[in-house]
Amino acid sequence: MDLSAFHFLRPWFLLGAALAVALWAAGRAQRAGAGLGSGIAPALLRYLLVHTAGSRGPRPLDLLAVMLALGSVAAAGPAWQRDEPGFLDNVAPLVVAVDLSATMDTADVPPSRLEAAKQTMRDLAARRAGSKTGLIAYAGSSHLVLPPTDDRDLLDLFIQALSTDLIDRDGRDVPGVIDLAAQVLAAERAGGTLLLMTDGAPAPDAVRERAQAASQLQILVMAVGRTAQQGGIDEAALRGLAQAAGAPLGSLTGTPDDLDWVTLHAQKHFNAVQDDRGGAAHWKDAGYWLSWPLALLALLALRRGWRVPWQACLLAAVFAATSPPVHAATLADAFLTPDQQGRLAFEQGRFGEAAGHFKDPYWKGRAAYAAGDYATALTAFSQQTTPDAYFYLGNTQVRLHRYDAALAAYDRALALKPGWQPAVVNRGIVTRLIAAMSQEQQDGQSEPPDQRVADKSAKSGQMTTVQVPQAASEDVWLRTLNLSPARFLRGKFAAQDAGSQQ
Incomplete structure (x- = not known):
């Protein structure tokens, strides 16, 4: 127990103590003066009083005072430990930057340095389930592969596509990685980490210059490869990088x-930044532990000869009459609100439940989206006007193949939160998707007819062209995109490098 952090969450309840x-002092004074007006000497009074069963020991008023004091302390919410639930908004955002230089194909870490790093990223995403993880690829230039997301399947799709031939430029653009990560994490809660x-x-x-400029960004360096003594990585250069x-x-x-090292550093930095910014800290309310001694005291109050004043009975009756009706339900319904039960099921991956x-409505939509129930998610997100709701509304429209509606939703999110990187990135992906489908449709229309049929009933020498209907290009394009994300990334990185050179 850290006594330096001990405090009360609701200190005004201590007035009850x-x-x-x-109340106890008033009762003592009343008992002390009970025989003063009787004219009997106090030394003889105690021999004349009749002690009935239950009159010895503590009086009802004493027990009532103790219960009131203990209940007031419990209601005040004593706390000394932080409550850090593993939920989306209470975990540190993380961006992983992977070096795609040619040396990452070295097999000193089987099967290769890059494959070992990719497996670590998958394990890290599984360890941080429910939290947001982004992905950056870099060599001589740095590129955002995926903004911070809690969609593990999408993250794994792009992790699999990483290879050392995606970026043509040689080198290691770590300063660019720091700038890009700081820009991406600026849209998230403060306290992000770059690995x-x-x-x-x-x-x-x-x-060193870029790291000093990104003061809110924590940087972790993980060396991938054998040590220099084994003919592997340059330890001195990596130590210099970490120091800079x-x-x-x-x-x-x-x-x-490896996973413990990353998650502990990320969460510690996140908590420190939140405290510095005056963020709302979550503390464990330990007051409920006092319910056990309160129940024991209430049990001791059931003694023969003890009576409860009629005023207390009247107060209890009024309280019972004004209380909401109680319905028989499960144990969870008795102790948890529906949103708390939903949060518990969400954390355990039971998204439909x-x-x-x-x-x-926001978390109902998030859970329905994760469960693949896009109709319910669409209804839930449509009821809100926040940037996050519009962002997930756009994602849901994409899942339903309504790309124009998705662009409109992303535009609304960006109007409320200009420059928000996740919305900018997703809008760009949908824009390129629409352009690719339009181009494919035009190419299909420009192809020669698959079949020519002569119309003998018409004039001689005239031919009628009959085109066989083409298959819907949208599903074909989507399947191609899902099967070749590496080609998608290679084209994206090449276009970004060409634009930066211009």
Whole structure:
């Protein structure tokens, strides 16, 4: 127990303890003066009083005062430990930057350095289930592959596509990675972390300058490869990189220790930044532990000869009459609200059940979206006017193949939150998707007819052209995109490099 952090969440309830002390003192004074007006000497009075059963020991008023004081302390909410639930808004956002230099194909870490790093990223996403993880690829230039997302399937799709031939430029653009990560994480809650997975390092001067500019960004460096003594990575260069970035330096071991190292550093930095910014801290309310001694005291109050004043009975009757009706239900309904039950099911991956519990329309939509119930998600997100709701409304419209409606939703999100990177990236993807489908449709229309049929009933020498209907290009294009995300990334990176050169 950290006594330095001990405090009360609702200190005004401690006024009840002061009332209990006053009540107990008044009762003591009344008992002390009970025989003063009788004319009997106090030394003889105690021999003349008749002690009935239940009159010995503590009086009802004493027990009432103790229960009132203890209940006031419980209601005040004593707390000394943080409550850090593993839920979406309470975990640190993370961006993983993967080095795609040619040396990452080295097989000193089987099957290769890059494949080992990709497996670590998958394990990290599984460990941080429900939290947001982004992906950056870099070599001589840096590129955003995926903004922070909690969609593990989508993240795994692009992790599989990473290879050392995606970026033509040679080098290691770590300064660009830092700038890109700082820009992406600026749209998230403060306290984001950048994890560099690399086997080499650039000149430290530019890295130091960019790292100092991104003051809210924590940088972690994980070396991928064998040590220099084994003919592997340059440890001195990586130590220089970590020192220039002000970052802890770790080594990829392929064990759960790697995941612990990343998650603990990320969460610690997130908590520290939230405290510095005056963010709302979550504390565990320990007051409920006092319900056990309160129940024991209430049990001791059931003694023969003790009577409850009629005023207390009247107060209890009024309270019962004004209380909401109680319905027989499950144990969870008795102790958890529907939103709390939905949150518990969401954390455990039971998204369909979570959608049935949630009353909050945003989280109902999130759970339905994760469960693949896009109709319910569309209804839930359409009821809200927040940037996050419009963003997921656009994602839902994409899943339903309503791309124009998705663009409109992303535009609304960006109007409320200009420059929001996830909405910008998703809108760009949908725009390129629509353009690709339009181009494919035009190419299909320009192809020669598949069959020519002579109309003998018409004039001689005239032919009628009959075109066989083409298959819907949308599904074909989507399947091609899903099967070749590497080609998609290669084209995207090449276009970005060409634009930066111009």
